[in-house]
Amino acid sequence: MALKRTRGGELEDIEAELLLFALRERYGYDFSGYGRTSLLRRLRQLVEFFTVVSLVDLLPLLLRDEQVAQTVINYLSVPVSEFFRDPPVWKHLREQVIPELESFPRINVWQVGCGYGQETYSVAILLHECGLAYKARMITTDISLDLLAAARRGRWPAQQFAQWQANYLAAGGSARFADYFDFQDSEMAIRADRLQPMEFVEHNLVTDDAFLETQLLICRNVLIYFGAALQQRTLGVFERSLQRGGFLVLGSSESMLDSDATWAPVQAELRIFRKTMAGAR
Numbered sequence: 701m702a703l704k705r706t707r708g709g710e711l712e713d714i715e716a717e718l719l720l721f722a723l724r725e726r727y728g729y730d731f732s733g734y735g736r737t738s739l740l741r742r743l744r745q746l747v748e749f750f751t752v753v754s755l756v757d758l759l760p761l762l763l764r765d766e767q768v769a770q771t772v773i774n775y776l777s778v779p780v781s782e783f784f785r786d787p788p789v790w791k792h793l794r795e796q797v798i799p800e801l802e803s804f805p806r807i808n809v810w811q812v813g814c815g816y817g818q819e820t821y822s823v824a825i826l827l828h829e830c831g832l833a834y835k836a837r838m839i840t841t842d843i844s845l846d847l848l849a850a851a852r853r854g855r856w857p858a859q860q861f862a863q864w865q866a867n868y869l870a871a872g873g874s875a876r877f878a879d880y881f882d883f884q885d886s887e888m889a890i891r892a893d894r895l896q897p898m899e900f901v902e903h904n905l906v907t908d909d910a911f912l913e914t915q916l917l918i919c920r921n922v923l924i925y926f927g928a929a930l931q932q933r934t935l936g937v938f939e940r941s942l943q944r945g946g947f948l949v950l951g952s953s954e955s956m957l958d959s960d961a962t963w964a965p966v967q968a969e970l971r972i973f974r975k976t977m978a979g980a981r
Contacts, residue, residue, distance in 0.1 A: 705717075705861070708923055712740070713725070715754060715756045716739070716743055716755060718751045718755070718756065719743065719755050719758065719759060719762065719772075721771070722762055723762070723769070726769070727773070727887055729904070729906075730906045731776055733906060733927045734925050734926055734927060735820075735924070735925050735927055735964060736927070738925050739757045739776065739925075741757055741840075742776055743776075746758065746772060746775055747962070749936065749941035750768075751869065756973055758772075761961065770844070770846050772792060772846070773843065773844050773846075774846050775844060777813075777843055777847065780921065781814075781815030781818040781819045782817055782818050782860070782864060783817075783818045783819075783822050783868060783869035784819070784843060784864065784868045784870070784871040785818075785819065785867065785872075785920075786920075786970075787868075787870035787871040788844070789871075789971075790822065790867075791870070791871045791872045792950070793863060793972070794826060794829075794830060794836045794871065794872045796824065796967070797829075797947050797966070797972065798830040798832060798873070799928050800947070801832060801915055801916060801922055801947075802832065804839070804943075805835070806835055806836075807832060807835055807914055807916065808836075808837050808913060809823060809914065809915070809917075809918070810912070810914045810916070810917045811838070811840040811841070811917075811919075811923075812840075812876050812903075812919035813842055813920070813922045814841065814847055814848060814851040814900065814921060815847060816847065816851055816856065817840075817848050817854050817856075817890075818856065820840040820898065820916070821880075821890050822852050823840075823918060824895040824896060825873075825880060825895065828894070828896065833895070833896040834896075835890070838896065838898045838899065839899045839901055839912070840898060840900055840901070841900075841902065841943050842902070842903070842904075844902050848901075852900045854890035854892065855889045855890075856889075857886060857887065858883055858885075858887055858888040859886065861878075861881075864877070865878070866935055876962065879894070880890075880894055880923060893977055900928075905926075905933075905937065907931070909937055909940065910938075910940040910941035911941075913941065913942075913943050914941045914942055914943065914946060915942070915943055915947070916946060916949075917942055917947070917949070918980075919938070919951075919954075920949035920950060920951040920954075921953070922950070922955070923935075923950065924953050928946075935962075937957055939962055939975065942975045944976070945975060946974070946975050946976055947966065947975075948963060948973055948974070948975065949973075950971040950972075950973070952971055962976060963975065964976045
């Protein structure tokens with residue numbers, strides 16, 4: 701019997717499935733629900749990064765070296781972040797959402813996908829300047845232990861400061877942005893003494909469930925990398941976490957809530973929603 705010839709695209713799909721299977725079975729990270737186009741693009745970039753010929757050549761390294769596996773996980777987690785990215789979102793949070801949160805006796809804030817920490821500390825600065833830090837508990841989560849450690853350190857290249865400062869001012873910042881940092885050589889480091897303590901927790905949206913009741917949940921530009929089934933699972937986790945009347949903030953390209961009665965748009969263009977009575981437990 702003649703062997704079936706496999707085309708290049710089919711072979712790449714098979715290799716990708718083998719790699720995803722290895723990540724799931726060896727390390728417990730399941731990326732199979734991620735958006736296929738974005739996932740394949742990043743897998744191709746990994747081939748170049750590790751200077752191997754194909755994805756199948758990456759498999760032995762992945763299975764035997766945990767640091768290689770962590771690098772792959774970090775790469776697939778898409779760690780893109782900056783301070784006060786999309787300033788109109790942060791300005792609306794400052795002027796419209798934060799005042800609403802003042803009515804809660806305690807505020808739990810869950811920020812999903814820490815990246816390298818810029819968005820995490822943007823939330824902390826916002827709470828500090830709006831006078832709510834004293835009654836807020838802030839938890840940031842990520843699938844990657846390396847990214848959590850980097851975010852906890854809070855150090856970044858200083859050459860991006862001008863752009864981040866411009867974002868901060870456009871978002872309605874009410875202090876001197878530079879006062880939140882120490883500058884040394886080519887780096888800038890967050891002055892943690894100026895902000896409330898934060899918790900950095902490993903959490904996998906593919907397998908883990910809600911772990912606390914929250915009043916503000918920020919998950920920006922994460923769901924766009926998920927397939928439809930994983931998006932719906934994740935939104936279920938968020939629904940179980942948010943208190944009725946709590947706020948959910950998504951990324952500018954994430955539009956999967958438009959027909960869901962659980963979420964009432966607060967500012968639809970900015971992807972800010974509020975959990976309704978229909979979503980109450």
